Amino acid sequence: MSPALDERDRIRAAMDCILGGTPQNSNGALTIVALAQEAEVPRNALTQRHLDLKKEFYERVKERGSTPDVEIRLRAKIVQLKETIANKNKELDQLRTDVPGLVRVVNELSLENRHLRERLAELESNVHILPIQRQPRVR
Template sequence: MSPAPDERDRIRAAMDRILADTPHNSDGALTIVALAHEAGVPRNALTQRHPDLRNEFYEHVRQRGAAPDVEIRLRKTIVDLKKTIANKNKELDQLRGDVPNLIRVINQLTLENQQLREALAHPSPNVIPLHTRRPIQPSE
């Protein structure tokens, strides 16, 4: 499929609008996706057919000194993920510290349970077991 004859002109016009912060058809982000959307062309028009325009756009963005929106968003995501990892590592350390105490409690309860079972199996002679009463059957 061959590009439209005015494709380069539309891309340049879209580039000018985005760089002037006056987009008509996109969110105005300083990205190739927004540029393609603004120009009404597929993204691969910039990545494959017109890489010179793509590079020119990126050069204008660099000259502005502004980081692209995607980069800002990704940097924020990285900071958030690092905080999450730090919190999870702290929680993991806390849980690992709890394991020896829990093992000690389980061993103690297991020993107590074993002693109680032995006491039930061998009652002392001065304890008289109470048998459950059988329900009284009405006489007929």
């Protein structure tokens, strides 16, 4: 499949959008993947066909020296999500630790309940069932 005629122009325009902090089709990260998404070209367009544009992009990123706000926000979100995952893993570990104890308590209570039911069945009941008395029919 041959590349589109305007592919190089779209890549250069995408560079300007990403480096200008106004991405339209990507997350704005300073990566080849984001650049390809922004230019709406396959990634291999930059890694195989237009190596000069790939090199130019990385040089412009290096010259710029600062990280764009989008990337800063994404990195902060990643940190937050990693903390959330760590907290959830800690909570899950605690629950896994608690389960055997809870199972043991349920078994003990079930055994105690069975013993109480057996004792209750052994006791002589002071409730007596009265015979059924038929009432005369009224006609």
